[in-house]
Amino acid sequence: MMSSARSYESLFTPSFKKSGYMSSIMKYENREIAGLLLFIGGVQCVLGIIIAEALYPGYSTSENYISDLGVGSSSLIFNSSVFLLGVLAVGGAYFIQRAFNFRLFSIVATITGIGAIGVGLFPEDAGVVHAVFSLTTFLFAGLSTILSYKLQRPPLSYFSVVLGALSLLALVLFGSGIYLGLGKGGMERMIAYPALLWLIGFGGYVIGYSRDEPTTAKSQF
Numbered sequence: 001m002m003s004s005a006r007s008y009e010s011l012f013t014p015s016f017k018k019s020g021y022m023s024s025i026m027k028y029e030n031r032e033i034a035g036l037l038l039f040i041g042g043v044q045c046v047l048g049i050i051i052a053e054a055l056y057p058g059y060s061t062s063e064n065y066i067s068d069l070g071v072g073s074s075s076l077i078f079n080s081s082v083f084l085l086g087v088l089a090v091g092g093a094y095f096i097q098r099a100f101n102f103r104l105f106s107i108v109a110t111i112t113g114i115g116a117i118g119v120g121l122f123p124e125d126a127g128v129v130h131a132v133f134s135l136t137t138f139l140f141a142g143l144s145t146i147l148s149y150k151l152q153r154p155p156l157s158y159f160s161v162v163l164g165a166l167s168l169l170a171l172v173l174f175g176s177g178i179y180l181g182l183g184k185g186g187m188e189r190m191i192a193y194p195a196l197l198w199l200i201g202f203g204g205y206v207i208g209y210s211r212d213e214p215t216t217a218k219s220q221f
Helices: 002-012 015-019 028-055 066-070 075-100 103-121 128-151 156-175 183-209 214-219
Strands: none
Touching (some): 028 066, 028 075, 028 183, 066 183, 075 183
C-alpha cells in the first residue's frame, strides 16, 4: 500500500518539490536543452503558420481551418513546420523528464508531440487520420499547458493555467460549432495559439532558469 502511494506521488509531483533541494536533481544541461527545443518549436511553428497563410491564395483566418494550409501551395511550409514542432516537443519532453522527473507532464507533452508529428505527416486530405491527430494535439497541448504550472513559479504558473484552460474551452466550443463570431478558423486559432504562446514562454523560462545560481534556484521553490 505504501509502495502504491509513493508511485502515485511520483507520477503527479515533480521530484524537486518532493526533495526540497531542486539544484541537486535538475541538471543544468537537461533544462537548457529542454527549454531550447520547446522555444524553437513554438517560434518556428508560429512563423511557419504566418508564412503559409501568406502563400495560400485567398486564405481567411476566419473562414479557413488552420489545416487548410497543409494542402496546396503552402503545404510544404506548413506540414514541415508542424512536423518539426512535434519532433522538438517530444525531444523537449524527454529532457524535461531528465531535468524535473515529472512523469505526468512528460507523458502528456510527448503525446502532444506525437499528435503534431501525425498532423504533419497526414495533412487535411488524409481524412479521419488527420482529424484524430489534430484532436490529440489540441487536447494534450491544453493539458500540458495546465500541468506545467508545477514547474514554474508565479505569476507565469498562473498564466499557464489560464492559457491551458482557454485552449481547452475553445476546443469544446469549436467541437460544438460555437464560434462566437470568430468563424471556424478564428475559434480554431483560439485553441492553437494559447498553447503555442505558452510553449514559447515556457521554453524561454526554462532556458533562463537554467542560468540561475543553484542557491537562487533553491530559494525559489
